[in-house]
Amino acid sequence: STESKVKARYDVIPTGFKEFRSKIWGMSGRNCEEINPETGEILGTSYKPLPGILYSSSQDPPYEQDQDVITCMEGLRTTYNFYKSVFNRESIDGNGLQLEASIHYATRYGNALWEPASKQMIFGDGDGNSRFGRFAGFFKPGSMVSSLDVIAHELTHGVTGHTANFEYKHQPGALNESMSDVFGSMVVQWKQGQTVDEADWLIGANIIYPNSESLTGRRSNAMCLRSLKDPSAITNLELQPNSMTSSRYYKGEDDNGGVHRNSGVPNFAFYKVAMALGGHSWDRAGKIWYETLTDSRMHPKTQFVEFARVTIDQAKTLYPDDLFVAQVVEEAWYDVGVL
Numbered sequence: 001s002t003e004s005k006v007k008a009r010y011d012v013i014p015t016g017f018k019e020f021r022s023k024i025w026g027m028s029g030r031n032c033e034e035i036n037p038e039t040g041e042i043l044g045t046s047y048k049p050l051p052g053i054l055y056s057s058s059q060d061p062p063y064e065q066d067q068d069v070i071t072c073m074e075g076l077r078t079t080y081n082f083y084k085s086v087f088n089r090e091s092i093d094g095n096g097l098q099l100e101a102s103i104h105y106a107t108r109y110g111n112a113l114w115e116p117a118s119k120q121m122i123f124g125d126g127d128g129n130s131r132f133g134r135f136a137g138f139f140k141p142g143s144m145v146s147s148l149d150v151i152a153h154e155l156t157h158g159v160t161g162h163t164a165n166f167e168y169k170h171q172p173g174a175l176n177e178s179m180s181d182v183f184g185s186m187v188v189q190w191k192q193g194q195t196v197d198e199a200d201w202l203i204g205a206n207i208i209y210p211n212s213e214s215l216t217g218r219r220s221n222a223m224c225l226r227s228l229k230d231p232s233a234i235t236n237l238e239l240q241p242n243s244m245t246s247s248r249y250y251k252g253e254d255d256n257g258g259v260h261r262n263s264g265v266p267n268f269a270f271y272k273v274a275m276a277l278g279g280h281s282w283d284r285a286g287k288i289w290y291e292t293l294t295d296s297r298m299h300p301k302t303q304f305v306e307f308a309r310v311t312i313d314q315a316k317t318l319y320p321d322d323l324f325v326a327q328v329v330e331e332a333w334y335d336v337g338v339l
């Protein structure tokens, strides 16, 4: 009978292993912010409660009516599988937390978020034709592309919240952002089986329309939000420093003290470590970064220097017979001006 088959299936799941569980909700028609499409101005906030209407759960048959549900579910599943098989981490809290996402959030909403209070993700649709595409799953005309990097970025905010818990401002905030970019890029590389040389190291290349005009009329030829390979490239949306000595290192208070800019420094350090070690980024560089993120010495106010020192320490602990690894890590932080 079906019942005994189901039971048999669960019997073989090892103790402590939780299956991938996820729910996708839709906010369509339940706009949270009314935005003037001409100017981008927020006209009013008639907040409707999150998460919205249930579209699909991972236990259900695949949902065919909305392609974004399928893409988003795939993105959540891939990120879950990455953390599980590479780091043996059971979902973002390490304990099988159900992954929840609300898609089609608000109107022409050009962002994606992790909501710490309700432990869920939010994905906007962008303006759909001039600046940003859909954050949960975007289809450039003709070819299907995904926003797995964006999905993995948001989920990693959840992992950070459950581990180091870097507060979201100034240097700890930039570390928080960097964790999301580093693991976001790593998830894409892992999914595609790419070596460090094959990877594009870009975040958000598939949700951005190049040569486009923003809602507020600002022109941008950005090809991506950020690049770990070249944080200061002029085609990035974020003007990032790639070193502490760069004039782009931001000391103001905008964006919680420049969390999306100054993340360029630790992003570039990771990129340098991964390139120097070669092969797959998640094998050694990724392991060092993961062990650091989950190290008990991390705390909400961790500064770049403290983070850097623990990566070196972790490199020695993980690769005691190959001190070249720790040396590479130390050099990378030195090169970006942190040490």
Ligand code: ASN
Binding pocket: 111, 112, 113, 114, 153, 154, 157, 177
């Ligand atoms: N997409 C942005 C991020 O995840 C949203 C934010 O500013 N928190 O970093």
Ligand code: ZN
Binding pocket: 153, 157, 177, 180
């Ligand atoms: Zn982020």
